[in-house]
Amino acid sequence: MTVVLTEAPADLGPTDPLDMLVVAPHPDDAELGMGGTIAKMISLGWRVGVLDLTTGEPTPHGSESLRRSETNRASEALKLTWRGNAGLENRRLLHTLETREVVASYFRVLRPKWVFAPYWQDAHPDHVAATDLIEAARFWAKLSKTDMPGEPFHPERVFYYYCIHLRLAIQPSWIVDISDHWDAKLASISAYESQFITGRDTQPPTILDRLRDEASNWGRLINRRYGEPFATKEPLALSSLESVL
Numbered sequence: 001m002t003v004v005l006t007e008a009p010a011d012l013g014p015t016d017p018l019d020m021l022v023v024a025p026h027p028d029d030a031e032l033g034m035g036g037t038i039a040k041m042i043s044l045g046w047r048v049g050v051l052d053l054t055t056g057e058p059t060p061h062g063s064e065s066l067r068r069s070e071t072n073r074a075s076e077a078l079k080l081t082w083r084g085n086a087g088l089e090n091r092r093l094l095h096t097l098e099t100r101e102v103v104a105s106y107f108r109v110l111r112p113k114w115v116f117a118p119y120w121q122d123a124h125p126d127h128v129a130a131t132d133l134i135e136a137a138r139f140w141a142k143l144s145k146t147d148m149p150g151e152p153f154h155p156e157r158v159f160y161y162y163c164i165h166l167r168l169a170i171q172p173s174w175i176v177d178i179s180d181h182w183d184a185k186l187a188s189i190s191a192y193e194s195q196f197i198t199g200r201d202t203q204p205p206t207i208l209d210r211l212r213d214e215a216s217n218w219g220r221l222i223n224r225r226y227g228e229p230f231a232t233k234e235p236l237a238l239s240s241l242e243s244v245l
């Protein structure tokens with residue numbers, strides 16, 4: 001699997017619809033927020049993609065080429081079905097008609113059943129803009145009589161993962177048991193050396209220790225080793241009570 005960088009949606013070849021598309025403001029947000037759930041669903045045979053909206057650069061220890069190779073390594077750790085980068089501008093991400101069309105075009109071409117967006121409350125303006133943009137693009141993707149590529153398409157659901165820069169006491173809608181996929185999540189995050197290892201304090205708790213503590217806390221709430229929280233604005237529909245722990 002290779003990362004498709006800044007390839008326009010119209011240039012993407014025909015592909016089977018994705019089960020899930022995680023849309024991330026920056027490469028590493030999808031891994032931080034829901035790397036365990038991504039790995040879990042892929043292990044169950046689901047087709048899961050990640051669309052990074054920007055390169056995430058510049059950062060203090062990163063560069064575009066370094067971040068790209070790190071993103072490749074992270075994608076391999078999760079065994080992603082597809083990954084792409086929309087080529088929008090880092091630090092200047094805005095919801096405009098143009099950016100809405102770009103994201104809607106990816107939805108029309110990739111046809112994900114469900115879309116995952118960052119949680120709507122955050123301190124990082126790119127994240128807040130991304131959530132707004134993804135929600136609007138989901139609606140925009142179903143328009144007919146447009147010059148967007150692909151056919152009109154409406155992802156059935158939009159759900160929200162937590163990758164936030166505020167110390168919120170969050171109340172998630174549900175928590176996924178990721179106990180068997182923590183190692184894959186940790187490997188995917190550790191791939192971003194320039195973000196989480198280089199120049200970081202090596203005294204415990206390191207940033208990776210903190211992430212483990214968090215996952216452990218969510219796991220504790222569902223009586224499992226590790227968990228990952230999610231939010232939904234619309235009620236969550238269950239086909240039965242079988243998968244409730």
Ligand SMILES: [Zn+2]
Nearest residue numbers: 025026029127
């Ligand atoms: Zn981010």
